[in-house]
Amino acid sequence: MAREEVNIAKGLGKGVEIVEELRNKKSADNLFAGIFNGSPPFDDVASISWLRPSAEEKQKRDKVIHDLVRFLIRKVDLYTIDNEASVPLEIFKGMAELGLYGMKVPEGLGGKGLSNSSYLDALGYAASWSSAIYIVLSAHNTIGCPFPVMYYGTEEQKAKFLPEFVKWPTAFCLTEEEAGSDAANIKTHAVRVREGNKIVGYRLFGQKWYTTNIILSDGVALARYLAVVARIVNHRDEIENEKDYRKFCYGLFIVPTESKGVDVGTRNTFIGMRGIHNSNPKFNDVHIPIFNLIGERREDWESDRGWGPREGSGLKVAFESLNTGRIAIAKGCLGVAKQALNISRWWSKKRSQLGGPLQNKELVQDKLVYGASNILAMEAMINYASNCFENGQDVRLEAAAAKVFCSERTWQIVDNMMQLRGGRGYETWQSLSRREITPPDDMIWLGSRPNRIFEGANEILVQFIFREGTDKYIKAGMPLMSKDSSIFEKARAVLNLVGYYVRSMQLWSSDKFKSHEIHEKFIQHRSGRLARKVITKSVRYRTELAVKQLTLDRLSRISINLGAMLLSLAYARRLNYDRMFYDYSQLADVFCQATRKEVESLFSDLDSNDDDLRYKVSKELLNDKFDDLLLGGIIPITEYDMRGPKN
Template sequence: MDATITPTAPPARFEGSEAAAAFIAKVQDFIRGELHPLAVGHGITHESGAPKALLQQVWMRSRELGFYGVTLPQPLGGAGFNLVDHVLIKEAIYASGSPFAAHVLGELTGPPRVGALARQATPDQMERFILPVARAEKAVCFAITEPEAGSDAGALQTRARRDGAEWVLDGTKRFISGSPFCDFAVVIASTSEDPAARETTAFFVERDRPGFRVEAGYKTMAGQSHTGNIVLEACRIPAANQIGERGRGLALALGRITVNRVLHCPAMLGLARLALEDSLGHAARRRQFGQPIGAFQAVQHMLADMATELAAARALMLSVARTLDGGGEARAEASMAKLFCSETAFRIADRAVQVHGGEGIVQGSRVEFLFRLLRMYRVLTGTSEIQRNTIARELLGAAVR
């Protein structure tokens, strides 16, 4: 997939605030005017990712323009957007088609990873960890998943034991997004003295400490290489690196899970919009039997279904965002949004491949890449099956209350 930037038509009615609309316009200018030439000049695509030095340029420039820390709490420089504005901003960024989309707001290794930790961080941790990320000086990753702890996040085998004024960590974290670029990781480890008991604690762990190793080099099915394993072998950190209370690690990590599930939706839908727009363009250009293929009812029906399902998924996403903005809990609804948006986005990409025919199955075409990437979202950040479990649990719980 190349670095072509797709000019996306805005919705007939913008659902967010005037401030969000203005912010999106500025971000789109940044993507078109600076990030697109940067990607082309360095040969950066979604599958031939940028080295860290180049990403640092993107992070710093985004911060200079006021984009990078937009999701942080306002005292740290955040813009104070509500969730509806946030999902619309994120959707617009991903719908641009830029290979730097995940770096404009710092989603992979930046402020969104630590914003919720600011309330738990000590003054020392603010200076050493939170503020350097907010200033785009350091990159962070969040390390929970392990070979035997995926959907069951509490079944952690990575252990942290107290040794005087230090903690000693041993274990392996797997499939950690952003780990190849990180300067430090937020690691969730078991601190229970009884292996059968579940007690987890969170720690800041610097990459340059002895016993910390990143094993990267493998790629996802979408061809991306920004994921790796973190291996901890007798890695010693000061007790001051513990985040929050002992035994509250998973609670801290998952404390915003409802909001985070909604925040995964705009990326999927922005990418699905790309697939739809590429299909509309192809249907108008590609000719068979003396006319554009868009004149055939079979193609028209696929396009109509794609547009209808995209509209339905966006409506659900925005509805849940409004509920959360209004103070509602919406745990089941957030899982519904993640489930429906990920499944819908993949169906749209699947139809996009069908509309493109032979061109759609050739590696290097955008819809072929989107098909692979959107297939991954049905697994990432909570599988569709886990979302169904959550929905059913909430529904059944409500029925007996």
């Protein structure tokens, strides 16, 4: 990190320092970075292939999807899985027989060899039918053991591990009791084992939380292999005593669950996604061969820091896997949103109230159109992010934006479904099915909520989007944020920011969007305005901007919405070309009209808000002011009451 970045990061905590150290230092340069910079890449977006597979790829994809859909319909009873809160063992075996645990693994190593986009297509079908099956497949194929080995493993590691991974689910172990989004709090650690000066292995200690696919039943492992992120130390006491983050060394290890000292614990249960096989595993002096350490080799780390081969990149590999994981979450949301809209449309035709079918009521029609128009935008964002990934481009912004947008829009579509279903939606399917047929309303509703938490809480991701999207500004203006900068450095920073400010006034256009010129011009102007707002807010607040979370949230959401508008227009244009019987641009128009209002509201709130008042009131609230109002007339639940059943 540059000197100024170190000083600012220190003020935000050790976790931020570590993330800054490990983040990709190259500025993002795709769609959302362009929007932050005031130069939306209209022609690039208009000319992308939108994931048209080759004939060979299409044949492989269609075969996998055909087998998966037939398997889901014939074998997977989503009601039984929800009722028993478990996926039957024969279902896991059936998916193994179909090769679904190796969808992205090369064919030469036993997998199906699907592209990321083809894999996501299959994942969408699973998500629309059963959240439990979607979770099993995504937790394994997206962020489980195959990813780090495929992208960071040596040829020897790929040859040994990948043929094993395609046979059965694996699990990814990152989260801990005190380590969610804050990597600095990871306590699970691997102690180096040496013979002389040579590192020959590691001994693993600690506990992870919320590990999916790890457990079949209490004390019985489901996964055969785990990808475990841990700090690497020479002595166990370094975990508590070492304060210099630059000495924090992370590794990603492949750990067989049959290893002595691995305890998968007892299954966690959740209010939704009841078929998820999840627990909090413990590691007590688990021996790990040095061969099982996955990561890139950095000679500078080995020489300067004294780290062993492939040590130090564990968190980087984990962060990279989370990029693809966020796209997979978005795809799962899309499958759920389409199913929720399907149920909403079915019910609006079937149900009559107040003199006519629901489908004839404007308020109902508005909910249906909201769902359809946002599904178009969601699919466009997912396909664009996947397209960038397959082309080897940086997708950190696109993945985060797709995850935030799709999880939030899906939740609204699902909530609209619940409103249309009325009391039937809130009644459990077990109860309602005694009187009439019942769609899985409650399963969809409860299963959709965690998507705003998984793979990074949305509140964290919008801050991440701002940090990555404005990296060029941060680098240009960094001397202004440091007391140690010289007058010359600060003057040069001012000139750099003025240059960006002036360039943001340049209008960018494309002849590809003439039919929606009004929306194109809106995106042009508001993108430039966003760039100027970022610059002026940065100059005004300087180092304090990093803690102005409401401001960063608004700026990030403007970029997300503008990107969704542009992608929906481009995607509708492609769909109209491919499927000439329908005018998909109508859906894009509806989406853009509504999103324009959201963008304008966000801009308004940037300069006219009550953030300072809310901050002041929150401090008083946390100091127990207003308790006569807020706690009066209720029995406040205390920690004593939170212990669970008293018997």
